[in-house]
Amino acid sequence: MRNHRRLVLIAAAVVALVWWGSQVAAFHDEGVADCAGCHTMHNSQDGALVDPDSPNGNPWLLVDASPSDTCLNCHGTRLGAVFAVDPLTPAPEKGGGNFIFLTEDNINDGHGGATNPIVGDAAGHNLDAPGHGLAPDATLTSAPGGSFPASQLGCTSCHDPHGTDAFRLLYGAGRQVQDGVATFLNPAPVAEGLSIFFGTESDSSHTAYQGGMSAWCGNCHGDFHDEAGGRLEHPSGSTLGGSIATAYNLYNGTIDQTGGVAATAYLAQVPFEDAANTTGSTAGPTAGSTVMCLTCHRAHASSAPDAGRWDFAVTFMFEDGDESGSFDMSSLLVGNYANQNQRSLCNKCHNQDEFDHNPF
Ligand code: HEC
Ligand code: HEC
Ligand code: HEC
Numbered sequence: 526m527r528n529h530r531r532l533v534l535i536a537a538a539v540v541a542l543v544w545w546g547s548q549v550a551a552f553h554d555e556g557v558a559d560c561a562g563c564h565t566m567h568n569s570q571d572g573a574l575v576d577p578d579s580p581n582g583n584p585w586l587l588v589d590a591s592p593s594d595t596c597l598n599c600h601g602t603r604l605g606a607v608f609a610v611d612p613l614t615p616a617p618e619k620g621g622g623n624f625i626f627l628t629e630d631n632i633n634d635g636h637g638g639a640t641n642p643i644v645g646d647a648a649g650h651n652l653d654a655p656g657h658g659l660a661p662d663a664t665l666t667s668a669p670g671g672s673f674p675a676s677q678l679g680c681t682s683c684h685d686p687h688g689t690d691a692f693r694l695l696y697g698a699g700r701q702v703q704d705g706v707a708t709f710l711n712p713a714p715v716a717e718g719l720s721i722f723f724g725t726e727s728d729s730s731h732t733a734y735q736g737g738m739s740a741w742c743g744n745c746h747g748d749f750h751d752e753a754g755g756r757l758e759h760p761s762g763s764t765l766g767g768s769i770a771t772a773y774n775l776y777n778g779t780i781d782q783t784g785g786v787a788a789t790a791y792l793a794q795v796p797f798e799d800a801a802n803t804t805g806s807t808a809g810p811t812a813g814s815t816v817m818c819l820t821c822h823r824a825h826a827s828s829a830p831d832a833g834r835w836d837f838a839v840t841f842m843f844e845d846g847d848e849s850g851s852f853d854m855s856s857l858l859v860g861n862y863a864n865q866n867q868r869s870l871c872n873k874c875h876n877q878d879e880f881d882h883n884p885f
């Protein structure tokens with residue numbers, strides 16, 4: 526190809542990319558997007574049904590059968606890809622996690638898990654999205670610790686379809702959710718996320734959790750896990766204190782329990798809240814940092830029961846996926862954590878593997 530032709534082609538490609546970038550970059554724009562992106566007034570365009578799944582239309586005049594199906598049409602396999610297509614090859618992790626694990630036939634990697642399947646609906650928040658093969662949770666009828674009905678749970682139970690200026694368009698205090706299914710009492714969490722167009726979670730590129738997540742989950746889960754009402758539970762939304770923060774900073778995996786340094790101690794699989802966190806920060810916690818719901822859970826779903834950031838029922842992390850045949854979450858671990866001796870990530874704060882024998 527002659528050089529000037531190549532240059533013209535490259536210039537055209539750049540223009541196309543910039544055009545495409547400006548088109549995709551703006552839909553919600555931290556507020557209400559163009560109505561036609563999600564609604565259809567007559568369910569008819571060019572004489573054809575806009576939503577063939579609902580020949581008689583649907584209650585909110587949406588372009589697909591349910592609110593969650595409408596969101597998944599854009600966000601299922603791109604724009605953050607929160608669903609993906611195959612639970613064994615999930616889309617890159619950005620923080621929330623993939624709903625595709627809800628379709629697993631077994632996520633039980635505990636002892637005897639192969640013959641005692643735990644089906645995918647325990648992998649996290651179930652959604653009413655028949656167009657994507659999803660249905661409300663078959664086991665839990667409401668949010669443990671609270672009363673939000675599982676039958677109504679979908680994307681728009683947490684994210685405002687008409688937009689907010691909060692982190693990830695999440696609902697805040699005083700807001701009525703889904704036409705009044707619930708009213709949130711606590712504000713949206715303070716955090717900053719990765720771009721949904723590119724990038725993947727790592728120890729130096731991750732959601733910057735800054736505050737308020739536990740209270741926000743509490744909008745539906747009440748005071749679950751909060752030791753309120755006299756119950757003894759693991760703290761959430763509480764400060765770590767000096768000795769746990771020090772343990773976190775020193776712990777650099779089962780094979781190096783005291784070799785870590787505070788400046789690089791951040792482990793994306795075991796995050797904490799701190800006002801100083803940024804999406805690129807690698808620093809570990811201080812005494813005033815907070816343990817919170819997403820220290821142990823994903824907000825959407827994971828390949829472990831209870832949306833665990835790691836499987837709470839395996840002894841060695843590398844055993845993940847072995848019994849169940851589901852996605853191996855230990856494949857996401859790197860550095861000193863990526864070896865067969867690595868035990869439960871609870872040790873990042875508690876270091877109970879101190880006196881263990883390393884068998885491998
Ligand atoms: C990102 C998708 C999306 C966009 C864009 C959107 N809507 Fe909606 N809208 C929904 C969903 C989903 C519901 C169903 C209620 C729910 O799930 O919260 C809804 C419900 C409604 C309702 C009835 C319930 C309510 O919340 O008052 C009205 C009216 C409405 N939308 C109007 C609009 C108008 C007008 C626009 C454009 C300015 C718009 N919507 C843009 C998704 C969207
Ligand atoms: C027509 C395609 C389309 C539909 C339908 C759609 N989105 Fe989006 N969404 C986008 C695009 C493009 C972006 C990135 C740009 C932006 O935020 O405007 C985005 C961004 C987001 C973000 C990240 C915002 C941030 O600030 O980080 C969330 C959360 C989200 N969408 C949720 C939803 C939910 C919930 C629904 C269903 C009610 C929905 N989207 C429907 C295209 C769509
Ligand atoms: C809009 C209400 C709502 C919010 C907000 C909410 N949840 Fe839930 N959650 C539910 C409901 C309803 C269920 C039970 C149905 C299900 O599991 O699908 C549930 C179930 C769960 C489960 C158990 C999943 C299973 O199947 O065993 C976990 C873990 C969980 N939530 C954690 C969280 C965390 C962490 C947050 C905050 C990031 C959060 N939830 C925010 C409504 C909510």
Ligand code: HEC
Pocket residue numbers: 593596597600604605606607618619620621622624650652678679680681682683684693718721732819824825
């Ligand atoms: C129980 C509440 C809840 C439900 C239900 C929920 N989300 Fe989220 N979503 C969150 C929270 C919280 C985050 C931020 C998670 C983080 O960064 O750790 C998030 C993050 C996101 C992001 C940013 C990318 C990522 O993976 O972190 C997108 C896009 C998104 N959600 C879309 C959706 C769509 C589409 C649905 C329905 C198919 C949905 N969400 C259902 C709470 C929820």
Ligand code: HEC
Pocket residue numbers: 668669739740742743746749750751759760761816817818819820821822831837
């Ligand atoms: C230190 C880790 C940790 C923290 C922090 C944590 N959880 Fe959990 N969560 C777990 C484990 C482990 C389980 C499995 C059941 C158990 O051990 O009680 C679980 C189970 C759950 C369940 C399922 C309960 C059921 O009956 O099926 C829900 C819902 C839940 N957590 C919500 C939350 C919420 C909301 C927060 C924040 C307020 C939170 N968790 C904070 C570790 C944690």
Ligand code: HEC
Pocket residue numbers: 759760763764765766769795796797815816820821837870871872873874875
């Ligand atoms: C981000 C740090 C962090 C992680 C990760 C974490 N914890 Fe904790 N844990 C704490 C804090 C802070 C306390 C309160 C300690 C105190 O008050 O002295 C605590 C208390 C406890 C206690 C009560 C012990 C006591 O001294 O009263 C137990 C048991 C416990 N955690 C188990 C777990 C398990 C099991 C996991 C993994 C599922 C886990 N923790 C993950 C920070 C963490």
